[in-house]
Amino acid sequence: MFILSNFDTPKSYTPESVIFAKALGFDAYKQVRLRLKVLRKMGHKTNKIELIIIGGTFLETPKKYQYKFVKDCYDGFNDKKSKNLEEAKKINEKARNRVVAFCVETRPDVCSKEDILRLLEFGVTRVELGVQAIDNRILDKIKRGHGVKEIIKATQLLRDSSFKIGYHFMPGLPAAI
Numbered sequence: 001m002f003i004l005s006n007f008d009t010p011k012s013y014t015p016e017s018v019i020f021a022k023a024l025g026f027d028a029y030k031q032v033r034l035r036l037k038v039l040r041k042m043g044h045k046t047n048k049i050e051l052i053i054i055g056g057t058f059l060e061t062p063k064k065y066q067y068k069f070v071k072d073c074y075d076g077f078n079d080k081k082s083k084n085l086e087e088a089k090k091i092n093e094k095a096r097n098r099v100v101a102f103c104v105e106t107r108p109d110v111c112s113k114e115d116i117l118r119l120l121e122f123g124v125t126r127v128e129l130g131v132q133a134i135d136n137r138i139l140d141k142i143k144r145g146h147g148v149k150e151i152i153k154a155t156q157l158l159r160d161s162s163f164k165i166g167y168h169f170m171p172g173l174p175a176a177i
Contacts, residue, residue, distance in 0.1 A: 116163075
């Protein structure tokens with residue numbers, strides 16, 4: 001998990017995760033380098049990596065920030081700074097720590113065709129949709145900002161673009177019982 005800077009941190013993050021990211025200045029490159037070091041010390045292989053950006057709606061951050069954050073993650077895996085995202089992805093094809101899967105979390109109402117094109121440009125292979133519930137009554141009660149219609153639309157758009165899709169559900173929400 002990589003923590004973004006200058007944005008509200010979801011309450012689901014552990015204090016340790018936030019402290020870890022804050023100590024590194026929320027620098028994606030540094031976060032990746034340290035995570036790789038820790039994984040190796042624990043005996044894990046790092047030649048094939050799944051990059052996951054979760055906890056919040058990454059696609060709601062400024063686009064310029066998204067491109068920089070993703071590029072910096074690739075640069076961290078490559079252990080080499082690149083000029084741009086395309087170069088970083090190209091270098092990663094033969095890097096010691098290859099990103100073989102890439103997941104981003106978003107909300108069903110933040111999953112437009114434009115968003116999907118950007119995810120493809122980033123190299124994303126899987127999208128986790130923060131669905132929460134599949135009942136409009138519950139979604140209205142918790143003021144989720146989307147309904148079942150948006151879940152269906154986002155799912156179809158993602159399928160049409162060949163993404164793997166996961167849903168995040170939250171059992172026990174108000175009005176669920």
